[in-house]
Amino acid sequence: MNATILVDASGLSCPQPVLLTRQALRAHPGAAIAVLVDTGTSRDNVARLAEREGYQVVVEERPEGGYRLVLRP
Amino acid sequence: MSRLSRLFISRWGPLITGVVVGILAPVLATLGNPGNMGICVACFTRDIAGALGLHRAAPVQYIRPEIIGFVLGALIAALLFREFRPRTGSAPLVRFFLGMFSIIGALVFLGCPWRAYLRLAAGDWNAIPGILGLVVGIVIGVLFLKQGYSLGRTRPAPAAVGWIMPVLMLGLLALLLAAPLFGRSAEGEPIGPIFFSTSGPGSQAAPIAIALAAGLLIGFLAQRSRFCTVGAVRDLILTRDPHLFNGIVALVIAGFLTSLALGLFQPGFEGQPVAHTNGLWNFGGMVLAGLAFTLAGGCPGRQVFMSGEGDADAGVFVLGMLVGAGVAHTFNLASSPAGPSIYGPAGVVVGLIFCVLVGLTMREPAST
Numbered sequence: 130m131n132a133t134i135l136v137d138a139s140g141l142s143c144p145q146p147v148l149l150t151r152q153a154l155r156a157h158p159g160a161a162i163a164v165l166v167d168t169g170t171s172r173d174n175v176a177r178l179a180e181r182e183g184y185q186v187v188v189e190e191r192p193e194g195g196y197r198l199v200l201r202p
Numbered sequence: 203m204s205r206l207s208r209l210f211i212s213r214w215g216p217l218i219t220g221v222v223v224g225i226l227a228p229v230l231a232t233l234g235n236p237g238n239m240g241i242c243v244a245c246f247t248r249d250i251a252g253a254l255g256l257h258r259a260a261p262v263q264y265i266r267p268e269i270i271g272f273v274l275g276a277l278i279a280a281l282l283f284r285e286f287r288p289r290t291g292s293a294p295l296v297r298f299f300l301g302m303f304s305i306i307g308a309l310v311f312l313g314c315p316w317r318a319y320l321r322l323a324a325g326d327w328n329a330i331p332g333i334l335g336l337v338v339g340i341v342i343g344v345l346f347l348k349q350g351y352s353l354g355r356t357r358p359a360p361a362a363v364g365w366i367m368p369v370l371m372l373g374l375l376a377l378l379l380a381a382p383l384f385g386r387s388a389e390g391e392p393i394g395p396i397f398f399s400t401s402g403p404g405s406q407a408a409p410i411a412i413a414l415a416a417g418l419l420i421g422f423l424a425q426r427s428r429f430c431t432v433g434a435v436r437d438l439i440l441t442r443d444p445h446l447f448n449g450i451v452a453l454v455i456a457g458f459l460t461s462l463a464l465g466l467f468q469p470g471f472e473g474q475p476v477a478h479t480n481g482l483w484n485f486g487g488m489v490l491a492g493l494a495f496t497l498a499g500g501c502p503g504r505q506v507f508m509s510g511e512g513d514a515d516a517g518v519f520v521l522g523m524l525v526g527a528g529v530a531h532t533f534n535l536a537s538s539p540a541g542p543s544i545y546g547p548a549g550v551v552v553g554l555i556f557c558v559l560v561g562l563t564m565r566e567p568a569s570t
Contacts, residue, residue, distance in 0.1 A: 140355030141566075142292060142499030143433055144440060148347060151441065167356070169285045170428045173211050177445060194287070194358055
């Protein structure tokens with residue numbers, strides 16, 4: 130993975146994972162961004178935001194629980 | 203299974219859930235639940251508080267099977283789809299008080315956001331100032347979120363933590379079915395709790411099996427679709443995302459058509475079931491509720507569902523609502539169909555002060 134920007138949104142309530150992700154997308158336009166979340170809800174919400182912003186989303190389950198999303202422009 | 207899972211995560215999820223709620227709520231009212239109260243998370247939590255003796259308002263005491271079904275339906279969905287994640291640690295005490303004040307606000311209006319939309323669908327125009335208040339409360343919450351408001355992170359917890367709320371619901375179901383009398387009068391006669399209303403809204407109830415089944419179905423669907431009546435408005439404002447809001451539109455349309463078909467649609471302000479006509483405090487109560495729900499991350503239904511999928515902090519919020527319902531009635535804060543109570547407005551002001559202080563002071567450093 131060459132994602133250099135990491136957003137750790139694990140354990141945060143709605144809508145903070147989406148807000149942190151949007152903040153990172155705006156701060157680093159064109160960059161690949163990895164987002165850590167702990168629930169299916171946050172995974173789906175972040176993925177929906179990224180897709181609406183035109184990013185491709187790959188979701189990986191983390192062995193320790195939760196998900197790692199990689200967002201690529 | 204995975205196709206079903208994808209369906210509910212897609213934009214159809216909230217739509218289907220909204221339609222099911224919009225149909226089932228008026229049907230439950232026809233089968234015995236109070237008017238325009240086929241489903242109301244705040245009112246039903248208040249009834250449970252009364253049944254347990256946490257308040258002694260005789261007309262509103264009943265263990266509502268719908269709430270039990272909500273938690274257990276969400277639990278079943280979470281277990282089936284591997285989303286049961288026991289977790290806790292995100293400012294539970296703050297969430298307890300947010301739960302308390304949210305229900306105080308909701309009981310000044312006489313309904314949670316779910317019931318506000320259902321009342322609108324059935325022609326109770328008093329819901330309009332309530333919904334406007336809800337939106338204002340959510341907007342204030344969004345302003346705090348934009349400033350970096352956060353209650354901090356949950357951490358994974360042992361499985362037992364996630365099972366407490368579902369087991370509590372099984373306990374409530376046992377109390378509903380067995381209806382024991384724990385109290386004793388001055389003469390030594392057995393009296394409640396458990397209390398069951400013999401008149402008023404608490405005495406009006408759909409058959410237990412049907413109410414429980416409806417609750418299980420809605421709990422299941424809502425866990426899958428992440429249905430949230432506050433997140434709906436919040437996401438529309440914050441990120442222009444209509445995903446959850448479509449569910450509310452579906453709920454109102456389905457509720458309207460079902461109410462019309464069942465002869466329950468009754469447009470107007472006066473004489474609406476379990477409602478009052480004081481626009482100012484219909485508005486004010488819901489400003490408080492909307493703000494408290496937004497600060498806690500979701501509507502009361504959503505908190506109940508999350509408590510079924512292992513979120514112990516959501517469970518603490520729900521218990522805050524239960525205690526808050528007790529406070530609302532013992533301290534004479536809750537409205538009645540006659541109008542707001544004398545202390546209700548003061549309760550709303552205290553709640554707003556609490557919520558604004560929470561909104562201003564709770565922060566977590568950005569982690570990017």
